[in-house]
Amino acid sequence: MVDLEFVCTGADADRYAATPTVLLHLQVTETTGTPVHALALRCQIRIEPIRRRYSDEEGDALADLFGDRARWGETLKPLQLAFVSQMVPGFSGSTSVDLALPCSYDFDVAAHKYLYAVREGGAPLLLLFNGTIFTGRPGTLSVTPVAWQKETSFALPVPVWREAMDQHFPGAAWLKLRRETFDELYDYRAREALPGWDDAIERLLKEKLE
Numbered sequence: 001m002v003d004l005e006f007v008c009t010g011a012d013a014d015r016y017a018a019t020p021t022v023l024l025h026l027q028v029t030e031t032t033g034t035p036v037h038a039l040a041l042r043c044q045i046r047i048e049p050i051r052r053r054y055s056d057e058e059g060d061a062l063a064d065l066f067g068d069r070a071r072w073g074e075t076l077k078p079l080q081l082a083f084v085s086q087m088v089p090g091f092s093g094s095t096s097v098d099l100a101l102p103c104s105y106d107f108d109v110a111a112h113k114y115l116y117a118v119r120e121g122g123a124p125l126l127l128l129f130n131g132t133i134f135t136g137r138p139g140t141l142s143v144t145p146v147a148w149q150k151e152t153s154f155a156l157p158v159p160v161w162r163e164a165m166d167q168h169f170p171g172a173a174w175l176k177l178r179r180e181t182f183d184e185l186y187d188y189r190a191r192e193a194l195p196g197w198d199d200a201i202e203r204l205l206k207e208k209l210e
Contacts, residue, residue: 028041
């Protein structure tokens with residue numbers, strides 16, 4: 001029976017994507033010698049925070065997600081990052097394919113907040129696979145599901161994620177506000193004749209501290 005193994009061999013920021021995207025380089029190997037006509041692959045990607053150590057700076061940044069370090073034994077739970085799909089052309093033996101992982105500054109999503117908080121090293125990913133394998137002799141077609149237990153781990157280099165974000169938002173981050181809050185900020189900026197949003201927020205922060 002057809003059987004597949006998966007290994008993530010690396011990652012790069014996609015320079016040509018319309019939105020921030022990391023390409024996960026995946027090697028797919030068929031281990032029984034059966035030619036694969038096509039593979040409709042689906043992948044669930046999680047972050048497993050418990051699988052790495054954190055500096056004091058990272059710990060402070062992650063307090064909003066996991067609380068104080070004393071509680072991390074209970075709070076470092078997996079974070080759902082993405083579901084991605086990819087059609088893989090026919091192959092024999094092994095083949096390579098890129099999975100497009102979308103990136104975001106949406107801090108309402110815990111996984112994106114985690115990626116922003118870590119400063120160095122790798123973000124520990126777990127890739128869980130399913131999908132449909134198409135095989136068969138000439139004139140026939142066999143359909144086999146990807147075995148449910150197929151998975152692989154990968155440490156996504158933090159600089160790769162930051163490169164993907166900086167290609168689209170260099171030196172910037174995004175903050176979602178309620179419309180009423182935005183309207184008040186807009187009125188303040190216009191009233192004070194401030195040239196940009198940074199200027200308005202910096203002025204408000206300075207007034208607050210004074």
